[in-house]
Amino acid sequence: MVKVKKIVKELDPYVPGRSIDEIAIKYNINKNNIIKLGSNENPAGVSKKAIEAVEKESNLISKYPESNLEELKTKIAEYSGVKSSNIIVGGDGADEILDVLGKTLMEPGDEFIVPLPSYMYYEFTLKIQGGVPVYAKWNVDENKLDVDSVINAITDKTKIIFLCTPNNPTGGLIDKKDIKRVLESTEALVVVDEAYFEFSEVNNVDLLADYDNMLILRTFSKVLGLAGMRVGYAISNPTFIEFMHRVKPVFSLTKLSYVAALATLDDEDYIKKSTELSIQSREFLYEKISEFDKIHIYPSKANYLLLDIRKTGMKSHEFAEALMKQGIIVRDCNSFKGLDEYWIRVSVGTLEEDKRFIEVLNDLVG
Numbered sequence: 001m002v003k004v005k006k007i008v009k010e011l012d013p014y015v016p017g018r019s020i021d022e023i024a025i026k027y028n029i030n031k032n033n034i035i036k037l038g039s040n041e042n043p044a045g046v047s048k049k050a051i052e053a054v055e056k057e058s059n060l061i062s063k064y065p066e067s068n069l070e071e072l073k074t075k076i077a078e079y080s081g082v083k084s085s086n087i088i089v090g091g092d093g094a095d096e097i098l099d100v101l102g103k104t105l106m107e108p109g110d111e112f113i114v115p116l117p118s119y120m121y122y123e124f125t126l127k128i129q130g131g132v133p134v135y136a137k138w139n140v141d142e143n144k145l146d147v148d149s150v151i152n153a154i155t156d157k158t159k160i161i162f163l164c165t166p167n168n169p170t171g172g173l174i175d176k177k178d179i180k181r182v183l184e185s186t187e188a189l190v191v192v193d194e195a196y197f198e199f200s201e202v203n204n205v206d207l208l209a210d211y212d213n214m215l216i217l218r219t220f221s222k223v224l225g226l227a228g229m230r231v232g233y234a235i236s237n238p239t240f241i242e243f244m245h246r247v248k249p250v251f252s253l254t255k256l257s258y259v260a261a262l263a264t265l266d267d268e269d270y271i272k273k274s275t276e277l278s279i280q281s282r283e284f285l286y287e288k289i290s291e292f293d294k295i296h297i298y299p300s301k302a303n304y305l306l307l308d309i310r311k312t313g314m315k316s317h318e319f320a321e322a323l324m325k326q327g328i329i330v331r332d333c334n335s336f337k338g339l340d341e342y343w344i345r346v347s348v349g350t351l352e353e354d355k356r357f358i359e360v361l362n363d364l365v366g
């Protein structure tokens, strides 16, 4: 047998949200009757302009895609209020950017800091590259970053600090002054993960002008509706962006993802409506779920809500399974470090999907 890296043998697998196909087969449910509220996708679906662009360009897939991506970088730069030299685009979404960050920065034994609970892919991808996770704390009760715990975790081995705002899975925002405190406490790269920033209507791009050790991570998978096309991007200073371009896979963004991303950014009306729909749905769900005595819900600035379900007497896997049997997919948060076995994350749906979810929830724990 070939010698596989020790870390790969020991790796905890990344646990993604469940798919519609998987649940349709497992519980013998018609796919059309399944509502997916497990992976924080966009209930508004895809921009029509993106679909048209993909159809129009589909004959080009016999050719290699763009490698430079200048037109897309320029459009993303306009959308973000920066220059194209500040942008790198990832072809496996923001997850690819995380992988590129590891390749660019991590030497075996280097540390990265993650306040728990937060997005688990940071750890999944950086550990493979020899990074050692050091955990800080997200205060779930107050839904607030414990910024001192982050600063106290910094050592001379720290290479990257992850600050997810709004935080996945809790939905809380990090105050700008706390981000500044972290930036000023270290020379390590501070990654401000803004995958969900559009739903919070705040962002931290203004800080980039003052801090060379900052990178903002973003994605087309959420409000921009292209989770299946796998487009992500990062914004940072041009020197660091250039280093990342040296290690990024050259052709990772497919031609069809490229044209879909360009067309979506041109569709301002779609972006505006998508944002409004998700915010409206979030507020509706928050209000309705708050009425259940056995569920504690946390206010969120993203397109999902975190539920503490311990008073129902069920564990999260039992709760998620009971919903899935009724054709509703939610996220069992058991695989999120920093949370025990009583947490569920629900993504916002269309108002119709939300209503069906509330009905099923009522049958289960009302």
Ligand SMILES: Cc1ncc(COP(=O)(O)O)c(C=O)c1O
Binding pocket: 039, 040, 092, 093, 094, 095, 096, 119, 164, 168, 193, 195, 218, 219, 220, 221, 227, 230, 231, 232
């Ligand atoms: C906080 C956060 N960051 C990054 C990502 C990665 O996004 P993608 O790889 O789909 O672009 C996700 C996906 O769910 C996320 O929740």
